[in-house]
Amino acid sequence: MSDVKKFLYVNRKAPYGTIYALESLEVVLIGAAFEQDVALAFLDDGVFQLTKSQETDGIGCKNFSPTFRALGDYDVTRLYVERESLEERGLTEDDLQEIMYEDEDDDWAEKPSICVISRAEMADVMAEQDVILSF
Amino acid sequence: MKIGVLVSEGPYTHEAVDSAYNFVKAALAAGHEVPRVFFYHDGVNVSTRLSVPPQDERNIQENWTNLAKEHGVDLVVCIAAAQRRGILDKNEAERQGKDADNIAEGFRISGLGQLIELGIQADRLVTFGD
Numbered sequence: 704m705s706d707v708k709k710f711l712y713v714n715r716k717a718p719y720g721t722i723y724a725l726e727s728l729e730v731v732l733i734g735a736a737f738e739q740d741v742a743l744a745f746l747d748d749g750v751f752q753l754t755k756s757q758e759t760d761g762i763g764c765k766n767f768s769p770t771f772r773a774l775g776d777y778d779v780t781r782l783y784v785e786r787e788s789l790e791e792r793g794l795t796e797d798d799l800q801e802i803m804y805e806d807e808d809d810d811w812a813e814k815p816s817i818c819v820i821s822r823a824e825m826a827d828v829m830a831e832q833d834v835i836l837s838f
Numbered sequence: 839m840k841i842g843v844l845v846s847e848g849p850y851t852h853e854a855v856d857s858a859y860n861f862v863k864a865a866l867a868a869g870h871e872v873p874r875v876f877f878y879h880d881g882v883n884v885s886t887r888l889s890v891p892p893q894d895e896r897n898i899q900e901n902w903t904n905l906a907k908e909h910g911v912d913l914v915v916c917i918a919a920a921q922r923r924g925i926l927d928k929n930e931a932e933r934q935g936k937d938a939d940n941i942a943e944g945f946r947i948s949g950l951g952q953l954i955e956l957g958i959q960a961d962r963l964v965t966f967g968d
Contacts, residue, residue: 708958722922726879729918733950737958834957836844837965 708833709740714749716838719764724752727838728770735777742832743774744825746785750792753784753799753817768800775804780816787822840871842960844953846967848880849898850891855884858966859901866909873960874912875902876953877945879967882920885913887942899942906944913945914952 712731716723734741745753752768759766774780782802789795802816820828829835843862847854862872877884884898891897906913915925924940927947931939941947957963 706958710954710957722879726919730878730950730953734954737951737954739954739958834963836953836957836963837967838846 707738707740709742709831710734710834710836711742711744711829711832713744713746713829713835713837714752715747717748718752718757718768719759719762723838724749725765725767727836728767730836730838731774731779732770732777735779738778741779742781742783742828743779744783744785744828746788746822746825748788748792750784750788750794750799753782753802754794755798755800771800772802774802775816780804780806780814781818782816783825783828784817784819785822785825786819789819839961840873840959841865842956842963843872843875844956844963844965844967845875845877845881845884846879846965848883849889851880852968854966854968855881855898856896859898859905861964861966862905862911866911872909872911874914874952874956876956877913877915878919878950878953880923882915882923882925885915885920885925885942885945886940888940903942903944915941915945915947916953917947917949920947 712727714724714727718724757766757768796819799817803813804816805811806814843858845855845858849855865872884902889899902913905911926936926939927941928939
């Protein structure tokens with residue numbers, strides 16, 4: 704496909720309790736095959752999706768959080784996290800998983816995929832997209 | 839303008855699917871093109887032909903089926919979301935060893951790639967959800 708659009712997947716909901724987070728990730732994984740310019744945004748309760756040490760045995764749901772660490776293999780290397788959403792929930796970047804990707808333009812150097820940005824910067828990120836899918 | 843539509847909430851519980859229907863009708867009436875509506879999350883439940891709402895209520899599935907017939911809008915139901923929620927066409931029912939299918943006329947089951955493709959090809963992708 705010749706035309707490349709900027710896709711942003713916006714994740715606003717907690718990882719469990721509703722299915723939105725899981726089904727959002729399914730779209731991201733399928734969409735990766737279309738070679739578009741893809742980024743993910745995490746805000747509101749969506750920031751909980753990236754927290755480390757998730758343990759779901761007690762609720763009978765699959766813990767899908769390890770999948771985020773595989774996104775780099777799908778060339779999905781930009782995960783924007785809203786700083787205010789973290790702070791409002793008593794979270795810091797240290798509470799999030801370490802998610803790395805190998806930068807093919809920089810001799811496959813390992814770089815972090817997560818980028819914590821302010822609410823105002825998040826608005827700028829959204830403004831430059833062609834397609835926004837909100838979950 | 840070419841407008842793609844994503845419906846991400848289920849019928850009757852949420853108004854999103856009604857708003858999407860009204861939006862698509864208005865867009866077509868205004869001369870826009872709506873090539874495809876993609877149903878995701880509980881939105882897939884719109885496509886069961888087995889819903890029987892009271893006669894003095896709108897029939898959401900029939901409304902969409904008629905829209906597809908009259909305007910050729912491609913109504914696509916996400917296969918992964920549909921299988922979780924018991925929405926099957928004949929092929930899938932046979933493949934999964936189920937004794938019945940339930941997808942309504944005018945809808946078809948396909949993959950999430952159809953949503954991405956819609957986002958690429960349409961001038962605008964409009965989501966109706968919560």
